Amino acid sequence: MTVTTNKAWHFDRAGRALYQEDTTLPDLASDEILIKNKASGINPVDWKFIEDDPLNWPKGRIPGVDGAGEVVATGAGIDEAMIGQQITYHQSLQHDGSFAAFTVVKANRVMQLPNNMSFEFAAALPCPMLTAWQAVSKLPPSPGAKVLVAGMGAVNKLTVQFLKRADYEVHALSGSLEESEANALGITSVFRDAEDLPQQYFAVIDAVSADNATKLVSRLQANGHIVCIQGRIEKPVDPAFTRTISYHEVALGALHQYGDEAAWTALMKDGESLLEDIQTGLIVVDDPVLFPFSEMNHALSHSKQTKEKTVLDTDG
Known part of the structure; x- marks a missing residue:
């Protein structure tokens, strides 16, 4: 042709x-x-x-x-x-x-x-699809570990499903996610406000903003992971050799x-x-x-x- x-x-x-x-x-x-x-x-x-x-x-x-x-x-x-x-x-x-x-x-x-x-x-x-796949691929395998997903657009609806396939326990931070959809996706808990998050997480995958991801670093456990899809965290949040988390960014x-x-x-x-x-x-x-x-x-x-x-x- x-x-x-x-x-x-x-x-x-x-x-x-x-x-x-x-x-x-x-x-x-x-x-x-x-x-x-x-x-x-x-x-x-x-x-x-x-x-x-x-x-x-x-x-x-x-x-x-x-x-x-x-x-x-x-x-x-x-x-x-x-x-x-x-x-x-x-x-x-x-x-x-x-x-x-x-x-x-x-x-x-x-x-x-x-x-x-x-x-x-x-x-x-x-x-x-490929962004969500790469975001989850940043995490070392840890079946049963708790992962918080922030923002629930097309990318993170796929992210949740890929996390579930890897046997993570998934929680969501979203103001718009309906309970019925959360149940269908296999999400354990949905939180509307970061202040209500009750526990420390193995990882956070954020698809909102760099500022939002920065605020969620405090919710990570020692040696945890923050994965940024929308905007990167320019400077480490914690002092050196304290929480010792790993920072990740995703861009095709x-x-x-x-x-x-x-x-x-x-x-x-x-x-x-x-x-x-x-x-x-x-x-x-x-x-x-x-x-x-x-x-x-x-x-x-x-x-x-x-x-x-x-x-x-x-x-x-």
């Missing part, structure tokens, strides 16, 4: 709405593939970077880290047998992304879809910048196994809210205002 033009939404400048324009696709490098997007997932990282532009994007950058579609072309070093594969992916913030008809990605950074998983559903998964961008081929192969293999478990119902994920491609900016606003998982019908 020969493709030269790309219908896409582009970054203008910080805080401005995206604009739509057709552009010319670049030639594929030897390790790259071209994906015809069927659906594009919207994540908080997308609208945050569009609003604040921390990477100093050039005008014309195509945002979007998550997408799902079909491989339509391969670079010279990639087996053409990949053409026709149905995949989902997480793209680097340093490169043109998924808010487009076509996206160029590294061939080793995609996950094949399970049979009968829709593109729209798949596009909602890579960022929250780290692998894009510093990960080698073996690390990507391992993560994509894990991701494909998780996709299979989601498809068979072993892991529960809410259905996303779907918007047409033409309503890109409306979809971004919806994602920000409601915190609901939002997906564009890119092929519609």
